[in-house]
Amino acid sequence: MNITEKILSNAYGKEVSPGEIIEVDIDLCMSHDGTSPPAIKTFEKIADRVWDNKKIAIVFDHAIPANTIGSAEFQKVAREFAKKQNLTNLYSHGEGICHQVLPEKGLVEPGKIIVGADSHTCTYGAFGAFSTGMGATDIAMVYATGKTWFMVPEAFKIEITGKLNGITTSKDIILNIIGDIGSDGATYKSAEFCGDTVDNMDVSSRMTICNMAIEMGAKNGIMEPNKTTLEYLSNRTGKKINSFNIFKSDKDSVYEKEFVFDVSELEPQIACPSDVDNVKPLSNVLGTHIDQGFIGSCTNGRIEDLKQAALILDGNKVHDDVRLVISPASAEIYKIAIEKGYIQTFIDSGAIVCNPGCGPCLGGHMGVLSAGEVSISTTNRNFKGRMGDPESEVYLSNAYVVASSAISGYIEDPENISQSLNKY
Incomplete structure (x- = not known):
């Protein structure tokens, strides 16, 4: 099994296969100032209390400080909801962009299932988590129940090899990959990035690549955490490295497609x-x-x-x-x-x-x-x-x-x- 299948199987309680529809518990649910109010509006039609006030994060980042009356009203709705539900993870004072803030605050861990009302929620795959974006209605259901459903995705293995030259970065790697696979070439697939280049990347570079997995249509982008990533997570969460639930793909994992990109001579x-x-x-x-x-x-x-x-x-x-x-x-x-x-x-x-x-x-x-x-x-x-x-x-x-x-x-x-x- 590959890393995504293992994480979903662990959450589901038994082995899963691509194409299977499953319902699983969510470890972290995120929304921001632009997507929280629509989710809140739906939530209030179906429940009074959120399923877990410690597992919901709301980050103000899309229009902070508010630039229109409308954005100010959206933020007011989110603040009042967070206060009413006693949410412990409200970041409304310019802490930064949700996909940067959540890892910084120690809310992201390997093996977790994370959903967010933002398409670039796939960023957290850089830490070995299954993370994906969802619409406001689905987020509202997670607010209420702590659960959601997925169709287990087929996986693409994307192996990256070689050492980057000078001014070429991980941004160039992922742009090159998207240019090859296409903006819809990996629709609803799990994009698993691996290879010696990925193994040696710092946390920032890994986040950049997983962040843009959605730009080729992927359901999630994911990497096995390397030593640098685990040290980062340990520092952020206060947990020992050996306490994380780390999943790795088997050597005989089955993939729908496999790609190899040699970046040794890649220019920007x-x-x-x-x-x-x-x-x-x-x-x-x-x-x-x-x-x-x-x-x-x-x-x-x-x-x-x-x-x-x-x-x-x-x-x-x-x-x-x-x-x-x-x-x-x-x-x-x-x-x-x-x-x-x-x-x-x-x-x-x-x-x-x-x-x-x-x-x-x-x-x-x-x-x-x-x-x-x-x-x-x-x-x-x-x-x-x-x-x-x-x-x-x-x-x-x-x-x-x-x-x-x-x-x-x-x-x-x-x-x-x-x-x-x-x-x-």
Whole structure:
């Protein structure tokens, strides 16, 4: 059995098979300021009390601080619900993006089943958990019962081998994979990432890859936790490593499809407008005009991404015709970036530093694009209207490339910009 089948079998109480429909207990249920009110409205029609006030997390991140009367009203509903139900995991003071905050707060563990009212809930697969996004009605039922149903997914084995070169990152790996498999090529599949490259990845890189599993339609993205991941989890949860319920795929696991990606010579990848699978090597799009750059989001707003940006921006200035917006993924990351001097570097370069949150990624809260404008972004989606006017365009890349492009005014190779990649 593979890791996903083992986790679901453990929760179901007996061995499961792909295609089987099962009902299981949920270990953690998450919603945010945008999805909590619809879930609450449905919940209040079917129950008075949540099934477990310690297993529900609500994070304000999509419009924090509130940018419209509507978003303010949504947050008021969520606050009142959390207070009434005595929820212990309400994060409403700008703690950051839900997919970053939950692991930071020690709420994510290997072997757990986690659901969230956000499609990028698949991020937690980086920690060896089965995690997936759901709609508000399904979340309401979890609020009430602590249970939900799944159809056990077929699995894709995605083996990644080789050592990355210089300015190529895990973002480029997952863009390359999505470009190959397609934006709907893994619909309702379990995308299991493995191989020596994955085994040696840090937590941030693993989260980036699992975060974007949904961008090829996957039900979940998942990895067996490595030593670095388990140490991170131990520090966050206060639990000993040997106390985690860790599942690993058998050597003779059965997969619907198997893929192998050698990233030894992979150059930075760019997802071009307006589909995430419209992926081209950086060298093919050099010189493309941009109006805005964005570094942040649940995909690439971690301290490693901010470091990459700082290395490029140090001693340089953002082009006069470009806005560069930077938003750390969490308040904790923001503080570390201040301590390391990254924020000072950003401000000195002419970048706009925003509070932690989803912000520009959603096109309705900070950094909105007008018709005809072009942005290059570290986010996970580039479909029409994602970051503003439907007539704007979005390119996706890693933080090195966004920072370099913001300096040049067009999509740029970072190696043409930075003279000090080892300063920090």
